[in-house]
Amino acid sequence: MTVLPPNPPAPTCPAIVLVRPQLGQNIGAVARAMLNFGFTDLRLVQPRDGWPNADAGPSAAGADAVIDQARVFDSLGEAVGDCHLTLGTAMTTRDMIRRVTSPAGAVAEMQALPSRSALVFGPERTGLTRDDLLACHAICTIPSNPDFGSLNLAQAVAVLGYAWVVGQDTPAASLMVNHDGPAAQAELSGLIAALEARLSENGWYNPAPGLAETSRRMLVNIFTRPGFTGAEVQFLRGVVRSLATPRSQRQDRG
């Protein structure tokens, strides 16, 4: 007997997160593309020219509700703190061990989740950095001409919006079962921060130039990539706590 997961509830549209967007005009065009496909949750991380931005209105072309409700954050981590699946759009993997999926694959994953997901887009000129991508569970690459592959920001949002609408009835090739979705990003960040604090206390980080940073990135990648659930993140916090409890204090645990 093939075990199929129960029908998921109607999927929640993803938040669209723009990291360090440069031009107000592009932010407006993104808002328009979002509303074209039913998305309304726009989040801005450190917009270069501040917010609100008068240049956004005209290109939003009537998507004023999206512009008006847009929220500004100081960091990508804060922007996706309540999101359970964070997919970063990028054309390169920055040499990290990462899962790369297509727009259709990204949509299938987001639509299988009962909770909020996020699609993250980098600045117009440079795209997402390696540190931005570390905060994402996987990378979504839009197939494009290898010789001329850089998409306009709003057009990239439109491609994902279109894939969302098309994907409503497409089944996924591989499914995680009995999984209520990855933990909210804020919970995961808490685990990683606790782990880093304990390791730092114990002198784990190599003081040689660059090595601590490499270790920190590997740690974040290892704990972000699997998409651990909220219960698993809590379980791992207990594991970290217990590992870091010296034998001499064992009686504290009863």
Next chain:
Amino acid sequence: MTVLPPNPPAPTCPAIVLVRPQLGQNIGAVARAMLNFGFTDLRLVQPRDGWPNADAGPSAAGADAVIDQARVFDSLGEAVGDCHLTLGTAMTTRDMIRRVTSPAGAVAEMQALPSRSALVFGPERTGLTRDDLLACHAICTIPSNPDFGSLNLAQAVAVLGYAWVVGQDTPAASLMVNHDGPAAQAELSGLIAALEARLSENGWYNPAPGLAETSRRMLVNIFTRPGFTGAEVQFLRGVVRSLATPRSQRQDRG
């Protein structure tokens, strides 16, 4: 620019692992189905009637080389110790958080790996247990009639063998990039054993009936499911060691 992984080398055929097989006749039929699709690496875990088994020869129908080279192991862990991707065939997920894939999906994953993988099949009557599945990175379910879904052991092997041949040219929907494949099972087992030993020393396991076992299973699942690479497994061993080093011993690390 879309970043594609380099062309993989010719894929290594998976080991076929039969866990506690009951009938010698079925083992022979499996050997035949294996050779039909070019597989030769047969591994038996605790075959009920011992090994060699005179009943295997006739149904092998000429696949004597597979029978002659079959190896016997005391546990599933030992049988897949050198395998870097272990997929358990099952019709149910035993309520674990696990990734479930189709035969085509399983084949795509195995063919993307440069190293040895394993396809694990349970006993004829009961299939793989929950503990067997814990040793597997993911579950492969063969689509079948929900009202009459139990496949003959050798036929299940044949379906996977056929999928292997068909899959030679099918691209995967989602790919892990910059990933040299999950660590060999023996390395992963070493990490989990070290982690369990430290946690046990620190009194982590709840003595109430059943709770320690539940925690143990969750720990194995959490560290098996992600498919950490060999380098990541080594990194995590260092993390565990450092976490478990009390502050008073910090000077040991220099």
